[in-house]
Amino acid sequence: MRRHLLSTADLSRDDAVLILDTAEEIARLSARPIKKLPTLRGRTVVNLFFEDSTRTRTSFEVAAKRLSADVINFSAKGSSVSKGESLKDTALTLEAMGADAVVVRHSASGAAYRLANAGWTSSHVVNAGDGTHEHPTQALLDAFTLRRHLGGFDGRRITVVGDVLHSRVARSNVHLLATLGARVTLVAPPTLLPVGIGNWPCEVSYDLDAVVPDSDAIMMLRVQRERMNGGFFPTQREYSRRYGLDAQRMARLPDKAIVMHPGPMVRGMEISAEVADSDRSVIVEQVANGVSVRMAVLYLLLSGSESAIGPDVAENLSAENTKRAEQKGAAA
Numbered sequence: 001m002r003r004h005l006l007s008t009a010d011l012s013r014d015d016a017v018l019i020l021d022t023a024e025e026i027a028r029l030s031a032r033p034i035k036k037l038p039t040l041r042g043r044t045v046v047n048l049f050f051e052d053s054t055r056t057r058t059s060f061e062v063a064a065k066r067l068s069a070d071v072i073n074f075s076a077k078g079s080s081v082s083k084g085e086s087l088k089d090t091a092l093t094l095e096a097m098g099a100d101a102v103v104v105r106h107s108a109s110g111a112a113y114r115l116a117n118a119g120w121t122s123s124h125v126v127n128a129g130d131g132t133h134e135h136p137t138q139a140l141l142d143a144f145t146l147r148r149h150l151g152g153f154d155g156r157r158i159t160v161v162g163d164v165l166h167s168r169v170a171r172s173n174v175h176l177l178a179t180l181g182a183r184v185t186l187v188a189p190p191t192l193l194p195v196g197i198g199n200w201p202c203e204v205s206y207d208l209d210a211v212v213p214d215s216d217a218i219m220m221l222r223v224q225r226e227r228m229n230g231g232f233f234p235t236q237r238e239y240s241r242r243y244g245l246d247a248q249r250m251a252r253l254p255d256k257a258i259v260m261h262p263g264p265m266v267r268g269m270e271i272s273a274e275v276a277d278s279d280r281s282v283i284v285e286q287v288a289n290g291v292s293v294r295m296a297v298l299y300l301l302l303s304g305s306e307s308a309i310g311p312d313v314a315e316n317l318s319a320e321n322t323k324r325a326e327q328k329g330a331a332a
Contacts, residue, residue, distance in 0.1 A: 001300050004116045004125040008136045008176035016180055020144050022296035023289070030066065030292060037295075040069040043100040043302050047073045048090070049128070050106045055263055055287060056128050056138070060103045063294035069302075072099070087111065091120035099123045101302055109133035124301045132166050138262055139172035141293040142219065143180060145286050149258050150216055153180040159211050161187040161243055162221030162270050165194050169262045170221060174202045185211050188243065189233055192223075208243055212252045219260040220245050220270045236269060246272040250280065258282050 001015055008016075029037065045064040049057050057073065064071045074090075087106070094102060101124040104112050109131030116125035129135040143153075150156050158177055164170045164186050177184050178201035185203045186193070197204055205211050212218065223239065233239045250259065259271075259281045267273045276283060 003301075005136050005297055005301065006112050006116060006125065006127045007134045008139050008172045008179070011136075011176065011179060013179050016140070016143070016176060019140055019293065019296050019300065020147060022300060023144050023292040026295045026299070027289070027292040035066050036068055037066060038068050039299055040064070040067040040302055043069045044098060045069045045071050045101045045103065045298065046094050046099045046123075047071065048094070048102050048104045049073075049075055050111075051129070053105055053128070055290070056105065059287070059290040060128065060294050062291050064298055066291070067295055067298060069298070087115065088118070088120050091115055095121040095123065101126060101298060103128050105129045107131055126297060126301070129168055131168070133168055134172045135168040136172050136176075137290070137294055137297060138169050139176040140297070141286055141290040142173055142260060142262070143176055144289050144293050145260065145282055146217055149282065153177065153182040156182045156216045157185065157214055158182050159185045159187060159215040159218045160221065161208060161218065161245070163192050163223045164188045164197075164221065165192045166224040167221050173219070174200050178202065187211060189239075191233065208249065212249055213254070215253060215257055217258045217260060218245065218253065219262070221262070222264065222266055222270060240269055244270050244272065245275050247274045250275050250278065253280070260286060263287070
């Protein structure tokens with residue numbers, strides 16, 4: 001792996017498979033009663049979030065703590081950023097504190113790249129979402145979920161539906177899934193597709209009903225009204241009628257196809273409550289898988305190892321379990 005994780009376009013197929021395989025091993029270890037691993041003990045991970053977030057920030061926090069790293073949560077609200085402090089000065093402050101990794105979410109596209117390459121910090125940088133650019137760990141957890149259900153990517157057809165124009169998740173998924181061998185189709189009204197979409201490694205359709213029967217998985221995207229400054233579609237009802245996933249459309253999916261959503265969902269807009277809560281929905285599973293995938297990313301970046309978890313960590317975990325059991329027995 002590279003020093004930073006800024007974009008899925010930077011990942012080779014081998015890099016992506018290594019992360020997914022490592023996440024699979026971690027998921028198995030995490031199923032044990034004691035979930036903590038001593039792998040990153042003594043390391044410090046900073047969650048640097050300039051945008052509101054629940055799933056991503058919490059997921060990274062849980063991931064780092066399960067690897068025994070020290071975690072510092074930094075929010076723009078209530079910090080010196082609200083007083084006008086720049087990204088540079090914040091980065092220099094974190095560097096002085098000895099941060100080993102910085103997980104950054106920012107409203108400006110390219111902020112993570114700037115932080116990683118401007119010389120302000122020697123920390124490993126993980127992009128947790130920058131503007132409308134990319135969100136690589138979300139795409140990795142989506143790929144992890146897909147592989148568990150579909151078995152592989154070669155020839156699989158993945159349909160991504162909704163506000164592609166403002167979606168960093170769509171961009172990251174297109175690059176990663178294409179690298180892994182899947183065929184991606186983006187479905188959206190023309191007003192919600194970015195300029196230059198023809199250069200992306202994917203197909204484009206304006207008709208959801210035409211692609212549903214051939215989809216092995218369908219991923220619904222939220223309409224990001226907070227990023228819109230104009231009318232991109234007539235009404236919410238019209239959008240939902242043409243591009244929403246309801247029970248009728250879901251019934252036309254192939255038998256083993258799954259339904260995904262990166263969250264947060266707007267029920268009744270891009271996805272109906274019936275679909276979101278159905279047996280085909282893996283939305284909650286995506287959240288759980290996010291912890292394993294982010295543990296894998298932090299492990300590979302900070303441990304300097306290319307051998308995934310390896311027997312040493314399993315042995316350490318077993319020794320720690322034995323020690324705790326002995327301590328409980330002595331206390332009894």
